[in-house]
Amino acid sequence: MQADKSVTTLNSILRGEISAVETYDQAIAKLDDDARVTEELRRCRSSHEERVNLLRAEIARRGGKPESGSGAWGAFAKLVEGGAKTFGKKAAISALEEGEDHGLKQYRDDLPKLDSETRASLESKLLSEQQQTHDTMSTLKHTLH
Numbered sequence: 397m398q399a400d401k402s403v404t405t406l407n408s409i410l411r412g413e414i415s416a417v418e419t420y421d422q423a424i425a426k427l428d429d430d431a432r433v434t435e436e437l438r439r440c441r442s443s444h445e446e447r448v449n450l451l452r453a454e455i456a457r458r459g460g461k462p463e464s465g466s467g468a469w470g471a472f473a474k475l476v477e478g479g480a481k482t483f484g485k486k487a488a489i490s491a492l493e494e495g496e497d498h499g500l501k502q503y504r505d506d507l508p509k510l511d512s513e514t515r516a517s518l519e520s521k522l523l524s525e526q527q528q529t530h531d532t533m534s535t536l537k538h539t540l541h
Contacts, residue, residue: 403460405509409522410451412502415466416444416529419495423488433485436536440492440529447522454518486540493537496530 420441427433452462503523507515 400460402510402514403455403458405506406451406455406458406514407460407463409502409506410448410455410463411466412499413444413448413451414463416495416499417441417448418466419492420444423492427485427488430485433489433536433540436532437492440496440532443525443529447525450518450521454514458514486537489533489537489540493530493533496526496533500526500530 420437424434424437424441427437455462503526507519507523510518
């Protein structure tokens with residue numbers, strides 16, 4: 397039972413990470429006129445992609461089926477996709493930061509739900525990476541004019 401609950405929780409986190417990758421893809425395409433911003437976005441996207449791969453491997457290791465669709469970042473993806481050029485770079489970065497806030501909250505809420513072995517193996521890597529991408533977007537937002 398605990399294993400099934402952990403797979404469900406891991407899949408929930410995975411959906412958020414898949415959505416983050418999709419959102420960053422859209423932002424990179426829309427904001428490709430600023431090399432510094434694009435470089436930061438690519439680094440964050442890469443971090444989320446690594447987490448997708450790690451989560452998929454952990455779910456498969458437990459005998460679960462990894463989710464393929466995205467999750468809660470959908471609204472942020474739509475804002476970035478539809479509004480980056482219209483609302484400007486700062487609005488798009490703000491939307492990404494808000495998505496990172498959501499991701500950070502999800503990790504803090506969901507990681508304690510995992511069995512102790514899974515939590516121990518994933519918590520430091522996933523939570524620290526999420527904190528780093530959040531901090532990157534926060535810093536970027538505050539440096540844009």
